[in-house]
Amino acid sequence: MTEKVTKRYEVSGADFTHAGEASGKVKALLKQIGYSPDAIRRVAIAMYEGEINMVIHANGGYVLAEIYPDRIDILLEDTGPGIADIGLAMQEGYSTAPDEVRSLGFGAGMGLANMKRYTDAMRIESEIGVGTKVYITVKS
Amino acid sequence: MLYWLYNNGNEGKAAMQLKKIIEILKADVIFCENEEIEILTACGSDMMSDALAYVKDRAMLLTGLVNPQTVRTAEMLDMPAVVFVRGKVPGEDIVGLAKAKGIALISTRYRMFTACGRLYAQGLGGGTDDI
Numbered sequence: 001m002t003e004k005v006t007k008r009y010e011v012s013g014a015d016f017t018h019a020g021e022a023s024g025k026v027k028a029l030l031k032q033i034g035y036s037p038d039a040i041r042r043v044a045i046a047m048y049e050g051e052i053n054m055v056i057h058a059n060g061g062y063v064l065a066e067i068y069p070d071r072i073d074i075l076l077e078d079t080g081p082g083i084a085d086i087g088l089a090m091q092e093g094y095s096t097a098p099d100e101v102r103s104l105g106f107g108a109g110m111g112l113a114n115m116k117r118y119t120d121a122m123r124i125e126s127e128i129g130v131g132t133k134v135y136i137t138v139k140s
Numbered sequence: 141m142l143y144w145l146y147n148n149g150n151e152g153k154a155a156m157q158l159k160k161i162i163e164i165l166k167a168d169v170i171f172c173e174n175e176e177i178e179i180l181t182a183c184g185s186d187m188m189s190d191a192l193a194y195v196k197d198r199a200m201l202l203t204g205l206v207n208p209q210t211v212r213t214a215e216m217l218d219m220p221a222v223v224f225v226r227g228k229v230p231g232e233d234i235v236g237l238a239k240a241k242g243i244a245l246i247s248t249r250y251r252m253f254t255a256c257g258r259l260y261a262q263g264l265g266g267g268t269d270d271i
Contacts, residue, residue, distance in 0.1 A: 017233070020212035024241075027216070037218070044216040045192050052209075102187075105205045105213075110189035117193065 001033050005067040011051050011076075013060025016104060022063050023048040026074075033067065035140055042118040043072050043138045049111045050076040050134055056101050057081065058132065071120075071139045079131040086124050090116065153265025155180050158221055158244060161200070164258050165223065165248035171235055172244040177220050181267035184225075184256045188213040195219075196267055202255055206230050211237045211245075220244060225252045 007029065009022035027044040035043075047063065054061045058080020066073040083089045089096075090112050097107030112134075116122050121137040159175035161167070169175075184202040185191045188209055191201055195217050202223040203210055211234055214222050221244040224230060229247050230238075238245045248255050260266070 017208050020209065020216070024212070024215055041216070041218060048212065048216045049189065049192065104207055105186060105188040105203075105209055108187045108189045110187075110193050114189060114193050 001067070001069055005029070005033070007065045007067075009063045009065070011054045011060045011063060011078075013055050013058065016055055019051050019055040020048050023051055026063075026065050030067065030072070035072075039072070039138055039140045043074070046115045046118045046136050046138065047074055047076070049114045050074075050136070052106050053111045053134075054078050054080070056097050056106060061131075069140070071137055074136045074138075076134045076136075077131065082128040082130055083124065083126040083132055084128060086126060090124075152263075153181075153260075154263050156259070156262070156264045158200075158246075160262070161221075161223070161259060161264070162246055164262050165246070165250060165255055167223065167246040167248040168229075170224075170230065170245040170247055171238050172221075172246065173242060174244075177244070179221060179264065181265050182256070182259055183266065184252050186252075191217065199267060202252060202259075204228060204252060206234065208234050208237050210234070211241060211243055214238075214243050215241045221246065223248060223255065225250060225255045 023044050030040045058078035061078030064075040088094055092113040093109040095107050095109035101107035119136040120139045123135045126132040155178040158177050179200045181199040183191050183195050183199050186203055186205045191213055200221045201214055201219055202225055204225050206228045224247045227249040
């Protein structure tokens with residue numbers, strides 16, 4: 001590829017069942033483009049965690065994926081309650097998710113930490129009562 | 141919630157064909173396109189974020205969690221198979237998703253610890269022990 005590819009995906013907050021669909025689509029697209037398996041895997045995991053967070057905490061949102069020859073930039077934006085203490089939220093094991101989310105296999109306080117673990121850059125902008133933007137970059 | 145199948149990394153451990161795993165776990169096959177596929181390592185967890193955090197090699201997931209996110213997690217991690225423990229059987233929506241993604245699903249009556257232990261004892265490892 002020589003030009004940037006931009007894709008936007010809506011993430012429904014209504015149904016936990018469909019969380020991850022956008023990540024699956026980005027993963028398939030990157031495979032088609034011919035990205036390295038390692039980069040694809042890292043993007044897929046980080047974006048998936050972001051999608052799950054949107055569904056659990058923010059009643060959905062959207063994902064904007066910008067695919068360049070040498071990197072993938074992803075923005076996950078929601079209009080949820082916002083994150084009061086980003087430093088605390090980044091700590092492994094810290095979670096504000098309700099118990100029913102844990103019974104679904106998430107809410108262990110690993111989401112944001114996993115996103116950081118698998119990406120080359122990550123930035124969070126959040127305002128209480130307004131929403132959250134998470135920017136991640138994975139280099140090819 | 142997380143039971144790793146390693147002792148000293150993957151030392152002395154080898155890949156195992158899915159058909160041997162099915163035999164060892166006395167498992168029922170729910171969906172499988174190719175029982176001869178090689179499984180390199182395994183991870184047992186009911187928490188998907190733990191699997192997403194620690195699984196590094198092409199691996200198989202053992203879990204007691206039965207919902208579509210089990211299959212989604214396997215998809216993101218390039219896992220070729222998921223084993224449901226404690227005799228759990230997924231619903232049609234989950235099976236449909238697995239078919240669409242080409243991920244094998246099997247179900248064993250063994251509990252998590254026993255299922256992991258039987259596979260480990262027969263030579264399947266847990267990959268790296270780095271956290």
